[in-house]
Amino acid sequence: MLYVALQTCMHKVPTNVKERGSQWPEEWPARVQTPPYWLEKNPMGVLEKSTPTDFETDYERWKWVVSKTYISGLQIDWSNVRNVMDMRAVYGGFAAALKDLKLWVLNVVNVDSPDTLPIIYERGLFGVYHDWCESFSTYPRTYDLLHADYLFSNLKKRCKITPVIAEVDRIVRPGGKLIIRDESTTIGEIKNLLKTLHWKVHLIPSKNQERILSAKKSTWRPKTYAAPS
Structure with a gap:
C-alpha cells in the first residue's frame, strides 16, 4: 500500500483574486444564474465557446426548453414531482431552469465528459460523477423523474443501452x-425497449433529426423470473 504525506494533497490558499476559492459565491438565487468568476481562467467551454458565454447560452437554452416544452407540453403534473435526476448534466442548466419549482435535482456528470461538476457546485446545486455503463447506487431512494439530454446516443459508443434502460426502470418509481432528448434513431430504440417494460410512451417531433420522448412508468412487474445461475 502506498502512503502519501497529507500536505501534498492539500489545496493551496489562492492568492489571485480571480482564482477559484478566493471569493464567496453569489447569494442564492443569483448564484444559480451567474457564471462563476473563476471561469475566465478556462478559455474554452464545453460547447466550444468562451466559458462564461457557454454557461449563459446553456442556461438560456434550458430556460426556454423548460418553459416552452417541458412544463406545458409533456403532460406532466409538475406539482407531483419532488425529486429529479438529470442523467447528463453539463453546467446544470436544466436544474437551474427548474429552480422556482418545489423540487430538487441531482445532476450527474458523466465520467467521459468534461469535468463541469465544480461549476454545478458553484451554482448551489447537487451533483455526482457516474458512468452509465455501470449501475447507479440509489439506495434507498427512487426518483419521480429522470431526464436525459443526448445521453444514449453518446453512450452507445461505449456500451449497450438495454441495461441502462433496465436501470432507468429500476430507478424511477411506479407512475414516475x-x-x-436525442437522435430519432436512438429514440426509436428506447421507445421499443420501454414498451417491453410496459411504459406509456409519447413522442414529440423537434428540430432536424432530434426527437423528445416522454414516458410514464406503469405498475407492471414480470410474473416470472429467470432461475439463478
Whole structure:
C-alpha cells in the first residue's frame, strides 16, 4: 500500500483574486444564474465557446426548453414531482431552469465528459460523477423523474443501452416520468425497449433529426423470473 504525506494533497490558499476559492459565491438565487468568476481562467467551454458565454447560452437554452416544452407540453403534473435526476448534466442548466419549482435535482456528470461538476457546485446545486455503463447506487431512494439530454446516443459508443434502460426502470418509481432528448434513431430504440417494460410512451417531433420522448412508468412487474445461475 502506498502512503502519501497529507500536505501534498492539500489545496493551496489562492492568492489571485480571480482564482477559484478566493471569493464567496453569489447569494442564492443569483448564484444559480451567474457564471462563476473563476471561469475566465478556462478559455474554452464545453460547447466550444468562451466559458462564461457557454454557461449563459446553456442556461438560456434550458430556460426556454423548460418553459416552452417541458412544463406545458409533456403532460406532466409538475406539482407531483419532488425529486429529479438529470442523467447528463453539463453546467446544470436544466436544474437551474427548474429552480422556482418545489423540487430538487441531482445532476450527474458523466465520467467521459468534461469535468463541469465544480461549476454545478458553484451554482448551489447537487451533483455526482457516474458512468452509465455501470449501475447507479440509489439506495434507498427512487426518483419521480429522470431526464436525459443526448445521453444514449453518446453512450452507445461505449456500451449497450438495454441495461441502462433496465436501470432507468429500476430507478424511477411506479407512475414516475422519463424525458429524453436525442437522435430519432436512438429514440426509436428506447421507445421499443420501454414498451417491453410496459411504459406509456409519447413522442414529440423537434428540430432536424432530434426527437423528445416522454414516458410514464406503469405498475407492471414480470410474473416470472429467470432461475439463478
